[in-house]
Amino acid sequence: MFEFLNRATPERPVPEAKASATGRVRAMSGAGRVAWSPRDTVSLTRTGFTHNPIGFRAVKMIAEAAAAVPVVLQDSARRYDVHPVLSLLKRPNAGQGRAELFEAVVGQLLLTGNGYLEAVGDEGLPLELHVLRSDRMAIVPGADGWPAAYEYSVNGRKHRFTVTDGQGPICHIKNFHPQDDHYGLSALQAAANAVDVHNAASRWSKALLDNAARPSGAIVYKGSDGQGSLSADQYDRLLSEMETQHQGARNAGRPMLLEGGLDWKPMGFSPSDMEFQKTKEAAAREIAIAFGVPPMLLGIPGDATYANYQEANRAFYRLTVLPLVSRVTSTIADWLSDFCGEDFELKPDLDQIPALSVERDAQWRRVSDAVFLTDPEKRALLGLPAIEVGDAG
DSSP states (O other), X not given: OOGGXXXXXXXXXXXXXXXXXXXXXXXXXXXXXXXXXXXXHHHHHIIIIISOHHHHHHHHHHHHHHHHSOEEEEOSSOEESSOHHHHHHHSOBTTBOHHHHHHHHHHHHHHHSEEEEEEEOSSSSOSEEEEEOGGGEEEEEOTTSSEEEEEEEETTEEEEEEOBTTBOSEEEEEOOOTTOSSSOOOHHHHTHHHHHHHHHHXXXXXXXXXXXXXXXXXXXXOOTTSOOOOOHHHHHHHHHHHHHHSOSGGGTTOOOOOOTTEXXXXXXXXXXXXXXXXXXXXXXXXXXXXXXXXXXXXTOTTOOSXXXXXXXXXXXXXXXXXXXXXXXXXXXXXXXXXXXXXXXXXXXXXGGOGGGHHHHHHHHHHHHTOTTSOHHHHHHHTTOOSSOTTOOO
């Protein structure tokens, strides 16, 4: 490559070269075992949410859509416009409103499989509600297997929330987990392998750009007699020269001068051979599917499941957002009912969701045109209580 490859330095003589059939080849790349990222909650959140655009956008879309869904409070007799629980949810604490509270608890549920709400107050309905971080919470099971307490750890300090007679200051919302009695399974855990593939593809793409988008290869050295190997000093200088003169975007296209018996042998596949982009898109699609977001809504090409964006958005609400909101609100309603001493229901108001307006209009029209149904039966089919709002004293 350069003349210094053929001469020894005064301080360090050329060591004796051993005759080896593989000594003439210096590989610049290699392969190893598959390395997956850690599967603990903190590592998964970092790799799948803060460092991955698909996971970040999927969680944000679901959490923000769920937080924006209007909820109604009703019992078996009426729907309430004014109720202490509605006032609590409207302003759950000094730093959050209803949307921020629901976005936080849904986000924790998506990322960790668990969501925790703390009730602050002495007696009766709580004065405030706070979302607690799932990675800091630990369940303490009792002798019967049910949670006896919840321990929240911050900076080495622990606070225990005791569960008394099945009721406590913590509301635990969790996803289904077939192999865990106390903790839920998150969508991020199911998508962890796809997240690793997508992140690795992004790093590979960045490294490819840093190395002037050139494939890996090998520099083969042949001495004057067709054999031989580089000295340690020559090898170090060659690596240094490669890094400074032929790596990085600023060196893109710079010709390589090979002298002294050096020859460049390309090794490895080009991005087209590896179908690199398709692999990355497939990983992105798997992440979106795990979270329940139609890939079309995330701008991922190659998905033809839905005919158009409107149909995909409607499926997103029907199959992902509404089941999640219904589960969260029903769990919160059961929990707060114990504090109030009365039974009520919290549920999403389907009539105020723009994405469902077309099918709700059709349902209202079908029900109202059914002359064989009584008015109470029609109201029950539409999810309404038995009487109109405000009819009862």
